[in-house]
Amino acid sequence: MVPVFGRGRQELSLVYAPDLADVVVRALMAPAAAGQTLNVASAEVVTARGLVEAIAATTGRRVRRLPVPLAALTVVCAGASVWAAVTRRPTVLAHGKRRELRAAGWVADTTRLRTTLGAVCATPLREGLARTRAWYAEEGWL
DSSP states (O other), X not given: OEEEETTSOOEEEOOOHHHHHHHHHHHHXXXXXXXXXXXXXXXXXXXXXXXXXXXXXXXXXXXXXXXXXXXXXHHHHHHHHHHHHHHTOOOTTOGGGHHHHHSSEEOOOOHHHHHHHOSOOOOOHHHHHHHHHHHHHHTTOO
16 A cells, blocks of 8 residues: 555656766766756656556556545654654654655756756666666565
8 A cells, every 4th residue: 555645746856776876977077067066867757646656567566545635644744753753663754754745746957967968867767667676676675
């Protein structure tokens, strides 16, 4: 079961880790990147709901989405924080995450990145998820 906040329409910019590593190396070697702040992300924007569906498709698992109204987010995050304190285990739904989860989206403007380094972060979401899943399986984590 996966909680989906609001209607799952929050837009997200993601990056596949090897693409990020490539950008870091290229930026370190590019004089034009010196002193620049570069937002790194794939040009592919995905919704929170789309991400859940892509992960489900990649893992071959059926996912039940648990809709959580944004109005309930404060209570959910507070409850998760208490649970984390009691169990001494971290949670992604800590009280501080409430603002992030209520935001309309987290989409990076990669214009400066592309202008400075050219084409970057070319791995499509589903391909990156498939490679990530394969790596976890090879390492015995799945």
